[in-house]
Amino acid sequence: MVLETLNPMHYNITSLVPDTMPVATVPILILMCFLFLMWNHEETSSIPGPGYCMGIGPLLSHGRFLWMGVGNACNYYNKTYGDFVRVWISGEETFIISK
Numbered sequence: 001m002v003l004e005t006l007n008p009m010h011y012n013i014t015s016l017v018p019d020t021m022p023v024a025t026v027p028i029l030i031l032m033c034f035l036f037l038m039w040n041h042e043e044t045s046s047i048p049g050p051g052y053c054m055g056i057g058p059l060l061s062h063g064r065f066l067w068m069g070v071g072n073a074c075n076y077y078n079k080t081y082g083d084f085v086r087v088w089i090s091g092e093e094t095f096i097i098s099k
Contacts, residue, residue: 049086058088
């Protein structure tokens with residue numbers, strides 16, 4: 001009798017997995033959503049310019065400077081956002097001031 005209760009084959013582990021799976025996944029999904037929101041949260045800047053948007057904004061900004069050249073890209077951002085603009089060049093925040 002004692003040997004039968006200690007036998008691991010006596011317990012059916014697969015019957016426990018479907019019962020505990022939804023209970024375990026809900027907190028993990030909530031935690032992942034919370035971390036995703038914290039990662040995407042950006043402080044709003046009073047300086048106009050393209051948004052950060054998970055790093056896509058700096059890539060587009062840097063690509064525009066490479067593609068159009070510094071002068072044309074600066075003119076584009078000044079027409080779009082005004083005389084004082086925040087952009088990213090080589091991953092660093094850069095300010096364009098013109099009049």
